[in-house]
Structures are given as C-alpha cells and as structure tokens.
Amino acid sequence: MAKLLDSVVSEMSRLPGIGRRTALRLAMHILKMEADDVASMVESIADFRQHICHCPQCGNLSDDGLCEVCSNPMRDRSTVCVVEQVADLLSIEKTQQYRGTYHVLGGVISPMQGIAPSDLTIDLLMERIRSGEVREVIIAISTSVEGETTLFYLMNLLRQYPAVRITNIARGIGFGDELEYVDEQTITHALANRRPIE
Amino acid sequence: MAKLLDSVVSEMSRLPGIGRRTALRLAMHILKMEADDVASMVESIADFRQHICHCPQCGNLSDDGLCEVCSNPMRDRSTVCVVEQVADLLSIEKTQQYRGTYHVLGGVISPMQGIAPSDLTIDLLMERIRSGEVREVIIAISTSVEGETTLFYLMNLLRQYPAVRITNIARGIGFGDELEYVDEQTITHALANRRPIE
Numbered sequence: 300m301a302k303l304l305d306s307v308v309s310e311m312s313r314l315p316g317i318g319r320r321t322a323l324r325l326a327m328h329i330l331k332m333e334a335d336d337v338a339s340m341v342e343s344i345a346d347f348r349q350h351i352c353h354c355p356q357c358g359n360l361s362d363d364g365l366c367e368v369c370s371n372p373m374r375d376r377s378t379v380c381v382v383e384q385v386a387d388l389l390s391i392e393k394t395q396q397y398r399g400t401y402h403v404l405g406g407v408i409s410p411m412q413g414i415a416p417s418d419l420t421i422d423l424l425m426e427r428i429r430s431g432e433v434r435e436v437i438i439a440i441s442t443s444v445e446g447e448t449t450l451f452y453l454m455n456l457l458r459q460y461p462a463v464r465i466t467n468i469a470r471g472i473g474f475g476d477e478l479e480y481v482d483e484q485t486i487t488h489a490l491a492n493r494r495p496i497e
Numbered sequence: 498m499a500k501l502l503d504s505v506v507s508e509m510s511r512l513p514g515i516g517r518r519t520a521l522r523l524a525m526h527i528l529k530m531e532a533d534d535v536a537s538m539v540e541s542i543a544d545f546r547q548h549i550c551h552c553p554q555c556g557n558l559s560d561d562g563l564c565e566v567c568s569n570p571m572r573d574r575s576t577v578c579v580v581e582q583v584a585d586l587l588s589i590e591k592t593q594q595y596r597g598t599y600h601v602l603g604g605v606i607s608p609m610q611g612i613a614p615s616d617l618t619i620d621l622l623m624e625r626i627r628s629g630e631v632r633e634v635i636i637a638i639s640t641s642v643e644g645e646t647t648l649f650y651l652m653n654l655l656r657q658y659p660a661v662r663i664t665n666i667a668r669g670i671g672f673g674d675e676l677e678y679v680d681e682q683t684i685t686h687a688l689a690n691r692r693p694i695e
Contacts, residue, residue, distance in 0.1 A: 300587060301558045301565065307545040310538040315526050321514070323584055328513050329546055330558075337546040340508040341539050347505040348527055348535040360499045360528075367499065386521055389498060 356427070358403035358420040360385050368392075368400055375399045377434040379427065381453070383407055383441060391439070399437070402427070407445040408452055414445075416452055424453075428460055435464040442470070554625070556601035556618040558583050566590075566598055573597045575632040577625065579651070581605055581639060589637070597635070600625070605643040606650055612643075614650055622651075626658055633662040640668070 300308075304326060311322040329337055353359070354366035357379075361367070368374055368388075378399030382388050388401050404419045427433055436457060440446045450467075457465050471489040472481055481489075498506075502524060509520040527535055551557070552564035555577075559565070566572055566586075576597030580586050586599050602617045625631055634655060638644045648665075655663050669687040670679055679687075 300590075301549060301560045303541075303545045303549045303560050304558050304583075306541045310541040313530075313534070313538065314523050316519070316522070323587065324514070325512050326545060327582070327584060329542060330549065332511075332546070334546060336511070338543065340511065341543045343501075343504045343508040344527060345536065345539045347501045347524060348530070348532060351499060351501045351528065360502050362499045362501050384525070386525060389521065392498075 353403075356423070357401050358405055358423065359388055359401060373398070376432055378437065379424070379433050379435070380437040380439050381424065382439050383446070387439065399435075404440070404449070407440060407443070407449040409445040409448075411445075419449075421453070421456070425456060428457070428463060433463055435466060437466050437468060439468045551601075554621070555599050556603055556621065557586055557599060571596070574630055576635065577622070577631050577633070578635040578637050579622065580637050581644070585637065597633075602638070602647070605638060605641070605647040607643040607646075609643075617647075619651070619654070623654060626655070626661060631661055633664060635664050635666060637666045 304323075307326050307329075308319055308322040311317055311325055312319045317325070350362070351360055352363065354361040354364075354369055356365055356369045359366035359368060364370070375398050379402050380388075380391065380397065380399055381402045381404060382391070383404050383406060385403055388403055391397050391401075402420065402424045404421065404424075406414050406419055408414055408416055408419065428436070438450060438453065440449055454465065457463060470485065471492065472478065472485065478486070502521075505524050505527075506517055506520040509515055509523055510517045515523070530538075548560070549558055550561065552559040552562075552567055554563055554567045557564040557566060562568070573596050577600050578586075578589065578595065578597055579600045579602060580589070581602050581604060583601055586601055589595050589599075600618065600622045602619065602622075604612050604617055606612060606614055606617070626634070636648060636651065638647055652663065655661060668683065669690065670676065670683065676684070
C-alpha cells in the first residue's frame with residue numbers, strides 16, 4: 300500500500316467507530332474532494348482542537364469565555380440542568396424548549412474507570428449553588444450504575460440547600476417506541492408511575 | 498453551539514456515512530486526544546490529498562511514480578487483473594496469493610452517471626496489451642449492470658488480441674456464506690457451474 304495512503308488510513312482508524320475499511324473508504328472520498336474543501340476540513344479540525352475551551356461557569360464547550368447559553372441574558376439562571384456531557388446538552392438545546400442553564404459534569408463517577416468526583420465539575424456546580432442564584436437543579440444523567448452513583452453523591456451534597464428544588468427528568472416509554480422492544484425496567488417504571496389521562 | 502464545534506461538525510459530516518451525530522461524537526473524541534496525535538492525523542490527511550498520485554502504468558495509488566506492485570520486479574507482468582477501484586486491488590493484495598499486476602479502471606461505464614469509457618483508464622490498459630507483454634487479463638469487476646456493460650466493452654476491444662487469454666474471477670457461494678441468505682442469481686450460477694468433488 301502507498302505510504303501516504305497507509306498513513307492516512309492508520310491515522311483515521313484511531314477514531315472511534317472507524318476501522319481500516321471505513322478509513323479507506325473515507326480516504327478514497329477525500330481523494331475525490333476539491334483540494335480547498337479538504338484544506339478547510341483539516342483546518343477546522345486543527346482549529347477546534349487548539350482553540351475550543353470550556354465555559355468557566357457550566358463546563359459547556361465555548362469559543363472563548365462564557366458559553367452561548369451562560370452569556371445569553373434571556374436564559375433563566377435560577378434553573379440548572381445537570382448533564383453528563385456536551386452532547387446531552389446539545390440534544391436538549393435542539394428541542395428549543397428549555398430556557399434555563401446547564402451544568403456539564405464531564406462524565407459520571409466510576410471507580411472502575413478511575414473517575415472520582417474530583418475529576419468532574421461538581422465543585423463548580425456547588426459554587427453556583429452557594430451563590431444563591433439557583434432555585435432548581437434538574438438532574439438529567441443516565442440511569443447506569445455509574446449514573447446512579449453520581450446521582451446519590453450529588454443528592455448528598457445538594458440536601459444541604461433545602462431552598463433548592465431537585466428534580467429528575469421523567470423516565471418512561473419514549474414517543475414512538477414500540478412496547479415490544481422496550482426493556483423491562485423501563486416498562487416496570489412506566490407502569491408504576493402511570494398518570495391519569497386528562 | 499460554539500462556532501468552532503459547529504464548523505468541525507459541519508466539515509466532517511461532508512464525509513460519506515458520517516452524519517452530524519457521528520461527527521459530533523468524533524469531535525468529542527478529538528477533544529480528548531493528545532494535541533500531537535490530532536496534529537499528526539490532520540497532517541496525514543492534508544499530505545495524502547496533496548501528494549498522492551496515480552501509477553502511470555496501472556492507475557493504482559502511488560507515493561511517486563510507479564506503484565509498489567508495478568515497481569516490484571518479482572511480480573508477473575504478463576498477468577493483469579482488471580479491477581474497478583483501488584479498494585478492490587487492496588482486497589486482492591490482502592490475500593497475498595496473487596503475484597501478477599493490476600489495472601485499476603477508476604470506475605465502470607455508466608451512462609446514467611455520465612461515465613464514458615474515456616473517463617476510465619481503458620486506453621492505458623490497451624497500451625499495455627499492445628506492448629505484447631500481457632498474456633492473460635483477469636476480469637474482476639462487479640456484476641452490476643454497469644459492470645457487465647464495462648465487461649462487454651472490454652471484451653470487444655480485447656478480442657482483437659487472440660494471443661491474450663481473458664478470464665473472469667469465479668462466481669459462486671462464498672466460504673462461510675449461509676445458503677439461506679445468498680441471492681437467487683448466485684445460487685443459480687453456482688448450481689449450473691457445479692464441479693465434481695475431487
């Protein structure tokens with residue numbers, strides 16, 4: 300295999316979900332792209348890695364200083380939605396329904412993977428709580444064992460602030476989900492938490 | 498969304514099979530990679546696009562001049578295997594069983610997609626045939642309508658050289674394939690072309 304090809308295939312197959320076969324297909328596509336388009340793609344990757352930073356308030360990604368959400372005066376700073384990662388924040392933003400702010404933990408507590416509470420942005424969150432500005436914390440972290448551990452840890456800290464309301468996003472059957480394919484735990488929860496039809 | 502993030506996601510989702518969601522996941526991974534590793538990946542893409550060239554003899558990718566196969570004196574230049582694209586050549590090379598050379602057409606004749614014989618490397622192939630060096634041409638192009646059209650076109654040209662043997666790679670049931678899932682045409686062909694067990 301030509302060295303230039305071998306090198307681009309090896310480098311690209313370091314990315315998650317991209318094996319050598321996919322990397323080869325991408326390389327062949329890159330060959331057909333306009334040189335300018337390839338240059339601009341490559342530049343955007345390098346720029347992103349070099350210059351993106353984390354919002355000093357919520358941990359979201361930001362071009363510079365406070366992120367778009369935290370710097371938006373229209374957002375309700377008394378409501379904070381706690382998520383694991385930036386991708387979760389973006390999913391919520393896509394609904395265009397949430398007007399509060401966020402707090403991105405940067406993961407969940409996982410002794411197995413060596414992730415301690417101090418590796419997350421929990422201190423930063425508690426700082427925001429102590430400022431007295433926050434009235435409600437919405438927990439939107441996953442229901443995995445690690446997620447539940449993190450939830451428990453957060454609850455212990457947040458209980459010291461009785462003025463702050465703590466809520467959890469609703470769990471249940473998703474819209475459009477076929478009951479046939481939904482896991483037992485979700486169905487059990489959805490049945491136990493059934494609501495009267497209004 | 499931060500501009501740097503939006504830009505890298507937009508650029509990467511131009512690649513085939515990569516939607517915005519996958520691009521976002523890749524971006525998050527790139528953020529966690531060492532800066533040096535990202536730089537080396539980005540450089541390999543740019544280098545590949547700028548410097549890779551086509552072998553002037555067979556159309557394979559090459560760092561410079563003749564490709565690795567054509568420049569290897571151990572390869573049998575009297576046998577030429579005709580393939581559609583570089584990926585096909587690499588699949589055959591991976592078997593380490595084929596000792597002949599290749600000819601990469603660069604696609605198949607497709608009036609629908611506006612690909613004429615002159616867009617392929619057919620002239621280059623005929624030049625090799627005319628040199629008198631070639632004793633056998635192995636056709637290894639796909640059995641799609643376009644592939645068959647290309648085969649027909651090539652056969653018409655190659656028939657002028659009766660000293661050159663033209664063969665087709667064997668079609669049949671792949672090793673490990675479950676008969677239950679094999680298409681009818683392949684089964685029909687495999688039955689008609691059954692061979693005595695030795």
